[in-house]
Amino acid sequence: MIILLAIAIGSLFGGATYLMLRRSVVKLILGLIMLSHGVNLLIFTMGDGVRRGAPPLVDANGQPPAGVADPLVQALILTAIVISFGFTAFVLALAYRSNQAVGSDDLDDLSTTDRL
Amino acid sequence: MVFHLFIPIITPMIGATLAVFFNRQRIAARAIALISVLINLGYGLWLMSVVPASGPLVAQASGWLAPFGISLVADGMSALMVMLAALLMLTTIVYSFYSVDYERERHFYYPLLLLLLLGVSGAFLTGDLFNLYVWFEVLLVASFGLITLGGSRDQLEGGLKYVVLNLLGSTAFLFGCGLMYGFAGTLNMAHIAERMATLSNPGLQTALAGIFLFAFGSKAAIVPLFFWLPSSYHTPPVAVTAIFSGLMTKVGVYALYRVFGLLLQNELAVYGPWLTLLAGLTMVIGVLGAVAQMNVRRILSFHIISQIGYSIMGLGLASAAGLAAGLVFTAHVMIVKMALFFIGGAAEQINGTGDLKKMGGLARREPLLALFWFLGILSLAGIPPLSGFIGKLILLQVGVSQQAYLITAVAAGTSILTFFSMLKIWNEVFWKKSYEDVNLLPRVPLGLLAPGAALVILSVALGLLAGPLVDYNTIAGQQAFDRGAYITAVCGVDGCEAVYRAALK
Amino acid sequence: MMPLLLLLSIFMLLRGHNLPGGGFIGGLLASSAIILQIVAFGPKTARRILPVNYLLLAAFGVFFGAIWGLPALFAGLPYMQAFWLPEPIPGVGKIGTPVLFDIGVYFTVIGVTTKIALLLVEEPILFPLPAMKTASAESEEGA
Numbered sequence: 001m002i003i004l005l006a007i008a009i010g011s012l013f014g015g016a017t018y019l020m021l022r023r024s025v026v027k028l029i030l031g032l033i034m035l036s037h038g039v040n041l042l043i044f045t046m047g048d049g050v051r052r053g054a055p056p057l058v059d060a061n062g063q064p065p066a067g068v069a070d071p072l073v074q075a076l077i078l079t080a081i082v083i084s085f086g087f088t089a090f091v092l093a094l095a096y097r098s099n100q101a102v103g104s105d106d107l108d109d110l111s112t113t114d115r116l
Numbered sequence: 117m118v119f120h121l122f123i124p125i126i127t128p129m130i131g132a133t134l135a136v137f138f139n140r141q142r143i144a145a146r147a148i149a150l151i152s153v154l155i156n157l158g159y160g161l162w163l164m165s166v167v168p169a170s171g172p173l174v175a176q177a178s179g180w181l182a183p184f185g186i187s188l189v190a191d192g193m194s195a196l197m198v199m200l201a202a203l204l205m206l207t208t209i210v211y212s213f214y215s216v217d218y219e220r221e222r223h224f225y226y227p228l229l230l231l232l233l234l235g236v237s238g239a240f241l242t243g244d245l246f247n248l249y250v251w252f253e254v255l256l257v258a259s260f261g262l263i264t265l266g267g268s269r270d271q272l273e274g275g276l277k278y279v280v281l282n283l284l285g286s287t288a289f290l291f292g293c294g295l296m297y298g299f300a301g302t303l304n305m306a307h308i309a310e311r312m313a314t315l316s317n318p319g320l321q322t323a324l325a326g327i328f329l330f331a332f333g334s335k336a337a338i339v340p341l342f343f344w345l346p347s348s349y350h351t352p353p354v355a356v357t358a359i360f361s362g363l364m365t366k367v368g369v370y371a372l373y374r375v376f377g378l379l380l381q382n383e384l385a386v387y388g389p390w391l392t393l394l395a396g397l398t399m400v401i402g403v404l405g406a407v408a409q410m411n412v413r414r415i416l417s418f419h420i421i422s423q424i425g426y427s428i429m430g431l432g433l434a435s436a437a438g439l440a441a442g443l444v445f446t447a448h449v450m451i452v453k454m455a456l457f458f459i460g461g462a463a464e465q466i467n468g469t470g471d472l473k474k475m476g477g478l479a480r481r482e483p484l485l486a487l488f489w490f491l492g493i494l495s496l497a498g499i500p501p502l503s504g505f506i507g508k509l510i511l512l513q514v515g516v517s518q519q520a521y522l523i524t525a526v527a528a529g530t531s532i533l534t535f536f537s538m539l540k541i542w543n544e545v546f547w548k549k550s551y552e553d554v555n556l557l558p559r560v561p562l563g564l565l566a567p568g569a570a571l572v573i574l575s576v577a578l579g580l581l582a583g584p585l586v587d588y589n590t591i592a593g594q595q596a597f598d599r600g601a602y603i604t605a606v607c608g609v610d611g612c613e614a615v616y617r618a619a620l621k
Numbered sequence: 622m623m624p625l626l627l628l629l630s631i632f633m634l635l636r637g638h639n640l641p642g643g644g645f646i647g648g649l650l651a652s653s654a655i656i657l658q659i660v661a662f663g664p665k666t667a668r669r670i671l672p673v674n675y676l677l678l679a680a681f682g683v684f685f686g687a688i689w690g691l692p693a694l695f696a697g698l699p700y701m702q703a704f705w706l707p708e709p710i711p712g713v714g715k716i717g718t719p720v721l722f723d724i725g726v727y728f729t730v731i732g733v734t735t736k737i738a739l740l741l742v743e744e745p746i747l748f749p750l751p752a753m754k755t756a757s758a759e760s761e762e763g764a
Binding site: 119120122125126129130132133134136137175176177178179227 | 677681683684688690691693694697698699700
Binding site for chain 2: 020025028029032035036039042043045046072073076079080083086087090091094095097098101102110111112113114
């Protein structure tokens with residue numbers, strides 16, 4: 001299980017990096033989205049359920065309960081997903097508008113603010 | 117347990133929602149913004165008066181036990197930053213009354229400012245790593261709104277770079293949070309600090325420190341990660357640029373201080389030389405970038421980067437004295453940098469352009485503006501008796517006493533370059549003869565002059581009465597570096613681990 | 622579908638304290654009901670059926686959620702410390718400040734999600750997306 005997750009996280013990060021190094025704005029944003037998914041998956045693997053097989057919970061006898069996942073990582077991921085959802089909507093709208101203003105999807109055309 | 121520690125967070129939150137409701141009534145929205153900020157300022161001042169004597173104040177959200185719930189912790193560093201954030205936001209709001217157009221005000225300008233204050237205050241007060249991430253996102257959203265509000269082509273281009281690179285930094289932070297949870301099994305800062313001392317896996321700790329350095333370094337704009345700053349900061353209205361210069365990068369600096377001073381203190385010895393190297397590069401590259409520019413706000417933007425180098429130098433010295441010196445300098449530069457943005461922005465507004473070649477002759481036309489500008493650049497360069505002198509002097513003293521001669525020399529040399537590049541603005545904007553008749557330009561309204569002037573006067577006062585400031589920051593630096601006291605304040609004398617074990621039983 | 626989904630969302634909202642559900646899930650359900658209307662009949666009809674300013678709704682949600690932490694503050698307890706009515710109300714369940722806070726989250730989520738959908742559908746000329754401002758507040762509530 002952990003190997004599969006590691007491979008999935010690695011491919012997400014690799015794909016995201018590849019996409020973000022392209023010149024197109026849309027690919028850049030797709031890369032950002034993939035990166036946030038990769039990080040979410042990474043947080044998921046950090047939950048004790050995956051790594052050590054038991055959540056940081058105990059029942060009345062001090063034993064770890066069976067069949068319960070670590071709830072904290074799920075809360076963290078939910079928060080991270082909500083945040084990245086909002087940001088993705090914002091970045092997409094921003095890219096759309098700047099595409100309207102500049103008339104190009106090429107990052108090299110977005111350099112007027114960097115000129116002397 | 118100090119239950120009212122939530123006030124600096126609740127006030128801007130409720131203020132922001134109320135300002136949305138009363139958005140159409142301009143005066144009501146302004147009044148709400150002003151009142152919220154004044155409450156925060158008062159509370160920040162009170163915190164600063166209490167914290168040095170009492171040690172860190174702690175509150176637990178919803179009354180959950182310490183390592184499980186979200187803690188709010190106010191030590192000397194947090195209190196100083198909360199107060200400064202409110203003070204700078206106050207001047208920004210006053211400046212906005214006279215400089216921001218109605219169209220922006222109608223599109224939720226004041227709620228966004230309050231949201232920024234909410235995120236910043238929350239980030240300064242929280243004692244939980246993931247909560248820090250959430251506050252970072254809150255202030256980022258507010259800053260995204262502010263930087264693109266208006267939607268001109270420059271703003272959209274600059275905004276896109278700003279947004280994408282900051283999101284990348286946030287993702288790295290989240291990545292670090294995840295690894296930290298997997299490594300330490302907790303996200304409460306005090307608890308992490310306690311476990312970090314006992315867990316032995318130096319390789320992973322070093323990697324974690326590197327990730328956090330990247331994440332917060334990209335927020336603070338240290339050297340290889342600063343490119344978003346000069347390409348976006350000059351595009352929004354002056355008031356927005358000013359508050360960004362005062363708060364945004366400094367939150368990154370605060371987070372670096374907090375993470376390296378508390379959580380990863382062991383790593384500070386490993387990273388110290390590298391941090392010092394980065395600090396030196398940041399100073400020099402920032403100021404050299406400024407020398408090449410020909411636009412008021414772009415010069416000032418590059419100077420933000422250069423000044424961040426000094427703050428990082430305080431961290432790189434890896435001692436309580438170094439942190440204290442860095443804090444004094446950061447406080448000084450927040451104040452003076454904003455003052456310069458306000459004054460330069462006022463000059464830009466009456467000229468209608470920020471291009472140095474097209475400006476000139478303002479010293480005769482606006483002597484008061486010129487006077488305060490000159491005092492401001494003297495302070496930034498570190499001429500006695502202004503606050504910049506105190507800030508740099510203490511940093512250099514600590515540097516010399518720790519035998520870090522090279523970085524000390526670089527810091528001193530950068531001051532001269534800073535002064536040179538600031539004099540360029542002075543010459544071009546205020547001193548040289550204008551090509552056009554300056555008497556045709558509009559006068560500077562008092563409201564545009566007052567915020568910058570007030571901050572410059574504050575800088576002069578801090579320089580003349582440096583004793584209390586230095587004493588306060590010495591204590592704040594010690595508190596920021598004292599893991600034991602922090603853990604005791606959050607979890608009690610036995611430490612978080614004991615509380616954790618007891619709760620499991 | 623819409624009344625049914627809205628009812629289901631309120632059910633989800635009220636059972637949320639101890640079972641799966643809660644303000645966030647309920648809000649998403651309710652907003653999906655409205656978004657279905659937008660998809661099926663277009664934004665104009667959707668606005669006519671439910672004439673609500675979603676931005677103000679979102680701001681109201683944050684406000685409503687925030688103020689129910691205040692009673693604890695006045696009682697000298699940490700912010701958001703819970704207060705409960707001693708007796709459960711029939712048909713609704715136990716009522717306390719966390720439930721009221723959840724209602725705030727519910728309104729915020731409806732407001733923000735629907736506003737984003739409406740903005741994407743209607744393509745207003747102005748760039749500044751007013752909805753983004755509250756999106757963060759919502760994510761913070763989600764935390």
